[in-house]
Amino acid sequence: MNKKLLLQDLADLLSDSGKIKKKEAEEFIKVFFKVIENALFEGDVVKIQGLGTFKLMQVESRKSVNVSTGEEINIKEHYKITYTPDVTLKDIVNKPFSHLEPVELNNPFGNKATESKPEIRRPEKLTTNPEKETPVANKIIQPTKITLQPERTTSPEPKIPPVKKETVASDKYERKTTTPQNNQYKSPEERYKEERNKENRNLKEAREEPPAFKSRQERIDERERRQTERRSNEEKLDNRKEAEHKPVKKATSKSGSNKGRGIVIFVCLVLLIFGVWALISTRQANQEKESKLKSVQAIDSAIYENVPDKEFESVIEDSVKLEAEIAAKVESMAMTEKGIKPAAVIAKEAKKAPLQSQIKAKIQTSVAAPVSKTATQPAVKEPAKDSGINFPVYKTMGKGDMLTVISLKYYGHKAFWVYLYLDNKNVITDPNHVPLGTRIRIARPDPSRINAKDPNCVARAKALQTKILSQQ
Amino acid sequence: MQVCYIFVNIAAHSTLLIELILKNKDFVQKIQQNLTLNGDKAADLVELTTSLITDILGDGDSLAIKGFGTFEVKKKEERVSVNPATGNRWMIPPKLVPGFKPGSTMKEKLKQYSGNE
Numbered sequence: 141m142n143k144k145l146l147l148q149d150l151a152d153l154l155s156d157s158g159k160i161k162k163k164e165a166e167e168f169i170k171v172f173f174k175v176i177e178n179a180l181f182e183g184d185v186v187k188i189q190g191l192g193t194f195k196l197m198q199v200e201s202r203k204s205v206n207v208s209t210g211e212e213i214n215i216k217e218h219y220k221i222t223y224t225p226d227v228t229l230k231d232i233v234n235k236p237f238s239h240l241e242p243v244e245l246n247n248p249f250g251n252k253a254t255e256s257k258p259e260i261r262r263p264e265k266l267t268t269n270p271e272k273e274t275p276v277a278n279k280i281i282q283p284t285k286i287t288l289q290p291e292r293t294t295s296p297e298p299k300i301p302p303v304k305k306e307t308v309a310s311d312k313y314e315r316k317t318t319t320p321q322n323n324q325y326k327s328p329e330e331r332y333k334e335e336r337n338k339e340n341r342n343l344k345e346a347r348e349e350p351p352a353f354k355s356r357q358e359r360i361d362e363r364e365r366r367q368t369e370r371r372s373n374e375e376k377l378d379n380r381k382e383a384e385h386k387p388v389k390k391a392t393s394k395s396g397s398n399k400g401r402g403i404v405i406f407v408c409l410v411l412l413i414f415g416v417w418a419l420i421s422t423r424q425a426n427q428e429k430e431s432k433l434k435s436v437q438a439i440d441s442a443i444y445e446n447v448p449d450k451e452f453e454s455v456i457e458d459s460v461k462l463e464a465e466i467a468a469k470v471e472s473m474a475m476t477e478k479g480i481k482p483a484a485v486i487a488k489e490a491k492k493a494p495l496q497s498q499i500k501a502k503i504q505t506s507v508a509a510p511v512s513k514t515a516t517q518p519a520v521k522e523p524a525k526d527s528g529i530n531f532p533v534y535k536t537m538g539k540g541d542m543l544t545v546i547s548l549k550y551y552g553h554k555a556f557w558v559y560l561y562l563d564n565k566n567v568i569t570d571p572n573h574v575p576l577g578t579r580i581r582i583a584r585p586d587p588s589r590i591n592a593k594d595p596n597c598v599a600r601a602k603a604l605q606t607k608i609l610s611q612q
Numbered sequence: 613m614q615v616c617y618i619f620v621n622i623a624a625h626s627t628l629l630i631e632l633i634l635k636n637k638d639f640v641q642k643i644q645q646n647l648t649l650n651g652d653k654a655a656d657l658v659e660l661t662t663s664l665i666t667d668i669l670g671d672g673d674s675l676a677i678k679g680f681g682t683f684e685v686k687k688k689e690e691r692v693s694v695n696p697a698t699g700n701r702w703m704i705p706p707k708l709v710p711g712f713k714p715g716s717t718m719k720e721k722l723k724q725y726s727g728n729e
Contacts, residue, residue, distance in 0.1 A: 143674075146676050146678070154657070157664070158656070167647070168643075168647065169661065171647055173679070174646070175643050177718070186639065188636055189659075190663060218723065218726035220714075221681070221714050223711065223712035230710060233709065234708045243703045244700055244703075245692065
């Protein structure tokens, strides 16, 4: 316990258990850590199974104050090693405390933390501490929850006067703080907890700053008495409220949730399956449609570039109609070809499910939505959805659209937004605030300029970006 | 303007993290190269060493490696935490956590590394 082992000790252990010479073991351990170190300084993150992860982290420069002189000093940016222990190692190290679980504190004053004054905190802490110490003093692995339960059950009952509770709690505290001293050295396996107790006591004493133990106890008692007198009226009100609220809460949460959860999970599962199915089917339909529509789109895009504005809209309307017809045909073809059940069949199936109306509605919408979408979608937006994009694409800026996002979508990298900006300089005044409804032209990417895989292109785009942004 | 910078930064960092993780296998390989051991033996020894370190830390001892740093067990005190959503107060029990502190030579190297950058 609390021994400080050195490299040599580890080497001894290793040579014993690994059946190798001590020199070899020492050499190995040295290399072991040397490799970690070298990898770290090469900028790697080192992950070792059973031990943890080592990482070099940059600490940004910050201002600080020299404690002794009061001068301001500037701490330069530097690197530090962070170590995140492996989960198994964490568990093993934490074994002495592993039986302890977070415990919800039973607040004698109700859950009105916001209303209560800061003074209340102290007595609360004191009443909760005995709860923590009971398992330590009596038996180790008795979970803390058990000791809590009596208090918990009493709290919702409004008949017990709050003063009584207080005295019980303080009594407990007295007993517990004295007993550990007798029991302490009888159980050597509990060294951690004993230590903790000692430290806790020290801490508390430091907090309270009493000259002697007894006087502190008296003070605490006095304070609690005063507190309880002051609070007695409030508490009665609180308790009454609790009594009204708590039973209702428990009833709904216990009986309702168990049944409800199962149903909810089942419904979610069913919806998820149908959602995935709908997605796959629409995608297949889209792919087929795409191949058949390519010629139409080519014509469309050609038209957009040449036709003047007034004719433009009528042409679009025509093309949309054409599109819709073709899309509907393709959709039905795809459905029959792929053996996909039409919506009516699905609706029948849905009737078998427990929550009929909800699921039916959802499925119908999920089936209907993609059909209507694909049918009414204007030709302009069509190419954006597919991987093979027909440039140039026209896009109207909608809510949440940013140049960077568009460039990521069409050009494969965020940095290429600068080219979008330069191409549309006549409509975009400020690249940071492109107004809604702005119609931008996304030109065919020039592979020498716009290539997401080429770091040089990205670097050039970034340089351009800083230039543009500095001009702003 | 700032939004763009943030995007670029995030992209750069995420690629860095993905590419530069030295996994256990690579680690074993590097040790093997340095010591000219058999692959199996190096892996065994690495596993043995880590398990020994775990044992040491599990006993509550600390392990000081010269030129690298110290592995030790730190204790996190119990504390009261408040769930901000519900206002419920929870007593979080104390726990023991393995920690690492770089040694003096390591710190010196880190300083140099920071200075060169």
